[in-house]
Amino acid sequence: MNAGPRNPDTRNIVFIGLSLSSSWGNGHATTYRSLLRGLAALGHRLTFLERDVPWYAANRDLPDPDFCALHYYRSVDDLTAHHGLLLATADAVVVGSYTPEGIAVIDAVEPLVAGALCFYDIDTPVTLAALEHNPFRSESALAGGACDYLARRQVPFFDLYFSFSGGPNLDRLEREFGARRAEALYCSVDPLRYAATGEPVRWDLGYLGTYSADRQPALERLLIEPARRMPGRRFVVAGPQYPDTIDWPANVERIDHLAPDEHASFYSRQRFTLSVTRRDMVAAGWSPSVRLFEAAACGVPIVTDPWPGVADFFPPGRAIHVAERTEDVCALLAGDDETARRAVAAAAREIVASAHTGAARARDFLSALAPPSSPAESHAAA
Numbered sequence: 193m194n195a196g197p198r199n200p201d202t203r204n205i206v207f208i209g210l211s212l213s214s215s216w217g218n219g220h221a222t223t224y225r226s227l228l229r230g231l232a233a234l235g236h237r238l239t240f241l242e243r244d245v246p247w248y249a250a251n252r253d254l255p256d257p258d259f260c261a262l263h264y265y266r267s268v269d270d271l272t273a274h275h276g277l278l279l280a281t282a283d284a285v286v287v288g289s290y291t292p293e294g295i296a297v298i299d300a301v302e303p304l305v306a307g308a309l310c311f312y313d314i315d316t317p318v319t320l321a322a323l324e325h326n327p328f329r330s331e332s333a334l335a336g337g338a339c340d341y342l343a344r345r346q347v348p349f350f351d352l353y354f355s356f357s358g359g360p361n362l363d364r365l366e367r368e369f370g371a372r373r374a375e376a377l378y379c380s381v382d383p384l385r386y387a388a389t390g391e392p393v394r395w396d397l398g399y400l401g402t403y404s405a406d407r408q409p410a411l412e413r414l415l416i417e418p419a420r421r422m423p424g425r426r427f428v429v430a431g432p433q434y435p436d437t438i439d440w441p442a443n444v445e446r447i448d449h450l451a452p453d454e455h456a457s458f459y460s461r462q463r464f465t466l467s468v469t470r471r472d473m474v475a476a477g478w479s480p481s482v483r484l485f486e487a488a489a490c491g492v493p494i495v496t497d498p499w500p501g502v503a504d505f506f507p508p509g510r511a512i513h514v515a516e517r518t519e520d521v522c523a524l525l526a527g528d529d530e531t532a533r534r535a536v537a538a539a540a541r542e543i544v545a546s547a548h549t550g551a552a553r554a555r556d557f558l559s560a561l562a563p564p565s566s567p568a569e570s571h572a573a574a
Contacts, residue, residue: 209288212240216251230554232259243292253451284308289315294341316357317476359478379482380553388491389460396425398462403433406471417518459490467496477501488540511539
């Protein structure tokens with residue numbers, strides 16, 4: 193199943209996360225797929241444990257991955273009963289953010305793990321906002337709503353806290369929340385699956401993302417209002433869960449869901465693509481969406497709302513366009529300098545190819561782990 197040669201440095205790594213099998217309504221699946229493919233190519237033995245829930249079961253676009261073993265569990269008790277030995281003998285166990293009943297999963301898994309126990313937070317700013325000290329918010333209240341995948345008391349459990357946000361967030365995790373060691377592990381892209389297709393351009397501006405109330409004002413400002421002002425241009429929004437109350441202009445095409453296999457074609461048919469950032473991500477900064485890397489790999493120039501740290505990934509004006517107002521987007525779409533448009537896309541693609549592929553992220557992940565050792569020498573000794 194796993195690609196690549198076996199060698200003495202091969203690690204047995206177990207992931208417990210939101211979903212690997214289905215990308216419906218979440219960005220976690222493609223992030224995990226890129227990372228795990230990168231690890232598999234280096235010869236590591238990988239298992240992904242996923243909660244069997246009906247909404248993903250009905251929308252599985254990768255039910256049988258060829259780069260890892262994928263198993264489903266029905267409950268926390270089922271997880272430990274059927275996979276306890278696997279967890280106990282793994283070199284590393286990685287629990288991801290938004291894992292269903294994550295607090296209970298961590299409490300159940302932590303005593304079993306002898307190797308490195310890690311947390312992979314693909315939602316760091318959301319997590320930190322939820323776990324922020326509030327004298328009126330108890331852990332039971334958090335478990336019931338704001339953050340049911342991690343309790344603040346559990347942060348020090350982990351040998352490594354991998355965060356998809358970098359910058360000052362890493363220091364906050366260690367200083368304020370008690371993480372033993374926080375390391376950036378940004379999202380990444382598989383360049384074999386995300387590349388320009390050469391199809392003719394169909395839309396002037398597009399957006400790919402599940403509906404989120406805190407992103408909607410920016411989507412209104414940077415895509416829907418430009419569509420109203422430019423009726424001769426073509427726009428598209430792809431993603432599920434948008435309410436029927438949204439007043440879509442006639443020149444905005446709607447696509448309810450796109451499987452990852454269709455992403456490259458979708459991006460390649462846009463003159464520009466829009467990235468909109470969630471409120472907590474903007475506040476925290478240094479939280480690049482996986483969609484940025486995917487779009488850049490497909491050779492489409494990106495328009496993003498501003499957020500702290502964007503220049504550390506894509507220099508504005510050279511590899512990305514930063515837009516705050518409707519007028520910014522309209523001016524960009526009205527331009528006809530094709531050479532400049534392609535140059536911005538090429539610069540972003542070069543950045544992603546050199547630093548943000550699944551292979552690059554797999555190396556980042558492995559370099560953060562301790563050298564291979566028997567599982568009993570790692571987490572159990574902490």
